[in-house]
Amino acid sequence: MKKSVKGSIDTISFKSLRSLYLFALLTIAITVLLSQLLIQYNLNSQLSDSRIINISGKQRMLSQKLGKEVLILNFVADTTKKKEEISTIRETLSLWKTTHYNLEKGNDSLGFPRKKSATLSELFRIIKPNFDSIVNATTLFLENKKRNIKESENQKLVQSILENQVVFLSKMNQIVNEYDKEALEKVTQQSKTEYAILAFTLLILLLEFMFIFKPTNQKVEKLIAKLLLSEKKALKLAYNTEIISEVKENSVKELKSLNYAMENTLLYCRVAPDGTVIHIGEKFSKLLQYNPFISDKTFSQVLTPIEKEQVVIDRIIAEKQRSGWQGELNITNRKGESLWLDLSMVPVTIKKDESELLIICFDITERKKAEQEVERLNTENVTDKINQQKIISSKIVENQENEQNRIAREIHDGIGQMLTGLKFSLESINLDDKEKSAQKIDYLKKLSLDIIKGVRTATFNLMPPELSDHGINSALAKLAQELSKLTGKNILFYNKTNFDQRLDSLIEINIYRLTQEAINNAIKYADSTHIIVQLSHSDSILSITIDDNGKGFDINEAEKKRNSESGMGLLFMKERIQYINGRVFINSILGEGTRITFNIPI
Known part of the structure; x- marks a missing residue:
């Protein structure tokens, strides 16, 4: 009872520690996530602040550039150069105005804020009259220069531009300094925030160590001590039982080895006197494609599905179950294939009134096939x-x-x-x-x-040069093109699978000659008008097909006439394709045409 209560208390303690541990991990994860989001937000803000400071500095430069260009235009007398200077000043003025408006009113695409601090808003309000004066004076100055009028007024306008420019530059310096000051305050605030997050994270880790890791470590140490004590007891018990089970284990191993040897090396079967199967070996069942768990079949039915062969086997079992039998049997399996077995049937007495037949076979099918093949070759x-x-x-x-x-x-x-x-x-x-x-x-x-x-x-x-230079694809394309020109036949070539590999030179020349022979036969004997040569390939086979719309021929008759030109042509094709380990397939229909296919391993 005490052990049960103690186990339940340990379980509750571990559950509590696990909940605290998950809570601490979740807190740290949320803290890290929030810190990263804050850092990324501040980094983006800093990028915007640096861009604003750069643009503000650029605005001062543009203001100075505008003043210099106005002074230069004021002293230019050449008409062509004056037009160029006017165009340049207009571009500078446009860029200067756009930049100033973006700084003053904000721009989302550039990351310029629309809302500003009170100080910046006041500085932009103070600088606005000087900005407007420069814009108006420059615009009026350009119009006068363009029309070549009011030179005295132009001098006043230039003086106004320069005076307002000095004030504008001074105010812009204040704006840039204010932007820089505000950016520095943001960085300082970010640094303080990050320090606070770091301190909070360290506090969480400290609390986790004190209230989670340390108690868990103590409990784990106690648990390991108990496990070690249990291990010692288990080792002592195992040592006592090992000696008892050793003899039994050795016997089982011997039986398993014997059973494995019989199941996987011998074709054997145990058969009752009435011919039913008691047990069949694994290797024997695989050879006969028989399910060993079916128990209602006789031995003859297991060997063959042919009724005549079953009758012969049943007669042997009935007649030789006491004396035994040895001989060769020719049976037909369930696939319709012929099998030869060297079969030995041995009677075995189990008890006084019980007996069975032990049948051991050897598969001699390959030997019989070899003997038959030798006999066939000798009789040719x-x-x-x-x-x-x-x-x-x-x-x-x-x-x-x-x-x-x-x-x-x-x-x-x-x-x-x-x-x-x-x-x-x-x-x-x-x-x-x-x-x-x-x-x-x-x-x-x-x-x-x-x-x-x-x-x-x-x-x-x-020998076509395309064959040696570019391979079989280019050579066959050229062959079809040239023969089409020379004969007037419509000969077309298609590379259906975009084959572009190079093969052995001997294989390529034989493929070329075979295709050339097939096309020439279609031209010479088939009276065809259209011939199509198709090339395709897979990972292991290159296939070339030659189709014609000629008169066709009887393949069997052509092969019988070995002394005729057509018969010898087919024979030469087969000899040549065999030389490169390929195969040829010929399909011809009288009055419709002929298809010849060459398959070559690649």
Whole structure:
């Protein structure tokens, strides 16, 4: 009973200390917040005060500047210079008036207060007549100077401006001093306020230490002493029980290790004589995708959903449950995949009249697949492979010869003949006949352009400079543009995903040749009028699609005709794309067109 009462008293004390602690923290936080708000307000006020003092000093400078400019204008005789001086004085006067009105009446945008102290209001009232006199005299002086009249009056106006200026400057000095005095008073008041807030904060901290931290520290020390005593008792009790539980713990560890090894390394299952599952290992259930908590399934139903296979397994269990059985089973899992199991069935006697079957399996699916693959490869026609390689080699050599002959014909028949014509035309120019010479020179210019175009076409077909300089994107765009010009077909290129990466040079040249081959096939065999080349990419795949509106073809028939030009063309595409670890997809519909897609890993 005493312990209960003491515990409730401790709880009440801690609650009280916690409330006081939160109150002290809240008070300090409010004090700090208020001090910061006050400091920020005073800082803003000081900024406004410093700006006002600066503007007041500027107002004195403007007054002096105005007087100097009036004196200068009074002695200027040049008309042009007089106009410039009048314009300058007007600007100075306008700025001076605006500044004075802002100081006198206040300005929110500049931070000038509208309300002023009685001293400042009185000083501005005293200075107003001098200010008005200077403004009126300067305005009248400028009008007279502008009209070149009343020179004698102008002298009086200048004298009035200078006299009032002296008084104005003296009064402005008093205003500036008053502004400075008031700013100093504000700073002094702020300093006193901050000292007061600091003293209040320190007082709060002192009270918190005396009435919160110190009592809390004493209670915590007592609590720690009790905890240490309880810890000693608990250690002694734990030592006594540790020896008793050590043997049991070791046994449990051994059982857990054995169970873990069986669950995660063996494909095993315990089956009743009637074929129902008693327990199935975790690894075995994962392989068969079976929920081990379902207890109404037979072993055959767990292994496979195929009824014929279930009948075979049930027959083996019924016939071999006393003698045991070992062999290979081919089953179909719930995904429709074929699995091969090396299964051993061992009868185990639990009690005198109770027995069960322990079934241990090994997954030999991969081994069986390897054996079947080896058998399939051994039964393939090796001669057909050799003949196919011979055809590919001969076609490669033939294509190389055809390409070399084509390039030679282009150079000989096109560029060669044009160069010969250029030579003869140059030799036949008669400089004495200027009219014919000019005509021949125009012809030679055109012929030179044709030669340049022919050379560019020949070199472009060999290796486009855009490919090595700027990459596959620029090269394919140039290829579509040039082939469109040469063939008259509408060939368009789109970079759908703004691909601009550089790839390995071998990959780029193979992509270029594959695309070139696909476009040439569409031009040569498909009778198409529109061809679209699209480039897109993801994080790991670069995809190039070539669509045409040609007559299309039967892909299966083309692949069967390996000796034909179309069949070999498809074969060459597949060989080349495999060389860079890519894939090609061909979709063609008779009468509608063909789509060829190249996917290359990047």
